[in-house]
Amino acid sequence: xxxxxxDSDERENQLYIRSGILAQLPSPYRQLHILERVKGYRKxxxxxxxxxxxxxxxxTLEIITEKETLVMxxxxxxxxxxxxxxxxxxxxxxxxxxxxxxxQTDGRGLVTLLRKHFAEGIHMQFxxxxxxxxxxxxxxxxxxxxxxxxxxxxxxxxxxxxxEQSQETNVDFSDRFMSIVAENGYDLSLEEISSRMNxxxxxxxxxxxxxxxxxxxALCQRIRLSKSCVLLENTNLPxxxxxxxxxxxxxxxxxxxxxxxxxxxxxxYRSNSVLQKRN
Numbered sequence: 001x002x003x004x005x006x007d008s009d010e011r012e013n014q015l016y017i018r019s020g021i022l023a024q025l026p027s028p029y030r031q032l033h034i035l036e037r038v039k040g041y042r043k044x045x046x047x048x049x050x051x052x053x054x055x056x057x058x059x060t061l062e063i064i065t066e067k068e069t070l071v072m073x074x075x076x077x078x079x080x081x082x083x084x085x086x087x088x089x090x091x092x093x094x095x096x097x098x099x100x101x102x103x104q105t106d107g108r109g110l111v112t113l114l115r116k117h118f119a120e121g122i123h124m125q126f127x128x129x130x131x132x133x134x135x136x137x138x139x140x141x142x143x144x145x146x147x148x149x150x151x152x153x154x155x156x157x158x159x160x161x162x163x164e165q166s167q168e169t170n171v172d173f174s175d176r177f178m179s180i181v182a183e184n185g186y187d188l189s190l191e192e193i194s195s196r197m198n199x200x201x202x203x204x205x206x207x208x209x210x211x212x213x214x215x216x217x218a219l220c221q222r223i224r225l226s227k228s229c230v231l232l233e234n235t236n237l238p239x240x241x242x243x244x245x246x247x248x249x250x251x252x253x254x255x256x257x258x259x260x261x262x263x264x265x266x267x268x269y270r271s272n273s274v275l276q277k278r279n
Contacts, residue, residue, distance in 0.1 A: 015041050017093075020140040022151060028111050030100035032151055034136050036093070043088040051101040051114050052080040055158060057131055059094030063087070063122060068201050070124050077162055079114075079123045086122055097131050099155045110159065117166040123203050125165050131158070173207050181223055187247025190216050224248070225261050232266055233273040239266050 019035035030050050036058075045064075054061070056072045063070040063078055064087040072078060080086060082103045105111055131154070139147045180196050181188065188196075193216070194204040201216075208216040224246040231242050243254030258266045 018095075018137060020137065022140050022148065025148070025152060028102045028104060028106040029152065029155065030102050031098070032140065032155055033098040033100070034096070034140050035098070036095040037090055039091070039093040041088070041090040041093065045085055045087045047083050047085050048080065048100070049082055050103050051082060051111070051118070053099040053101070053159065053162065054078045054080070055097045055099075055131055057095045057097060057136075059090060059092055061094045061096065062089045062091070063124075064089060065122060065202075070122065070200055072124060077125050077158070079118045079125070079162060081114075081118050081120045081122070084120065084122050097136060097155075097158075099159065101159070110156075113163050114159075117163055121202055121206075122200065123166075124200050125162055125198055174211055177208070177219070178223065181220055182227070188220075193220075221257060222261070225258055228254070228258065228266070229269065232270045242266070 015038050017036040017038060019033070021031050021033040023031050025032065054063075054072070055077045056074055058074055061072045061078075063072065063080075065085060070078065101111060101114065103111065103115075136151070136154070139151055176197060177193070180193055184192075184196075190201050190204060194201045197204065199207075205216050208214065208219050212219050214222070228242050228246050231237055231245070232239075237245075239254070240251040243251045246254070248254035248257065255265055258264075258269070262269060264272070
């Protein structure tokens with residue numbers, strides 16, 4: 001049966017409204033912790049030797065890294081890989097269910113899957129399930145074998161749900177990325193694209209590099225230029241109009257980018273296409 005412990009850090013305890021930690025759990029779980037923290041809560045930059053999943057059940061939590069800030073709201077989950085440096089901040093207070101998982105191979109392969117999909121860094125996703133803070137808080141303080149088993153099963157379902165979402169993201173990532181860029185005028189920022197895909201900018205960059213061997217910014221440029229070729233070939237639209245349609249700053253910017261990528265100007269490309277059609 002799990003054992004309830006309270007954080008021994010006096011400063012941390014002052015920032016809790018309610019808290020409970022269930023320890024001594026079956027492998028590979030280290031702890032389950034449910035807590036509610038005060039407005040203005042902050043925990044300075046730190047890292048863990050284990051995997052940590054944080055499900056926000058109310059309020060807003062910011063996870064700050066050296067490269068970006070992930071803003072988490074109710075129903076979102078962060079997967080923090082071992083050694084990932086991060087800072088926590090909540091401007092208005094928040095509550096969470098946390099799951100700590102030892103970074104060591106277990107008999108059922110759960111940690112192996114975490115290593116495969118979340119090898120490093122911090123990843124953010126939505127969960128399809130819902131967790132009630134108050135009911136879970138009651139369960140974590142009722143020290144019975146049944147409640148411990150219920151909480152472990154709840155945690156396991158959440159972990160598996162997140163892994164499944166990650167697999168789905170990897171399978172259809174290419175199509176989703178292309179659709180999001182095309183459907184929103186080709187001028188979305190990386191932050192906007194990652195938000196629509198429910199992943200962090202860092203994870204977006206990692207997936208783009210995996211599937212396309214370039215940066216996300218370079219891929220967006222490649223898509224815009226490829227789409228512009230279709231209009232150059234099949235319409236008489238002015239080059240300025242085409243450049244505006246695909247989100248370029250101005251016509252000269254479009255011409256420079258096009259020539260750098262294709263080694264000819266848009267006008268030359270259009271002329272060559274006309275000659276080829278005639279022949």
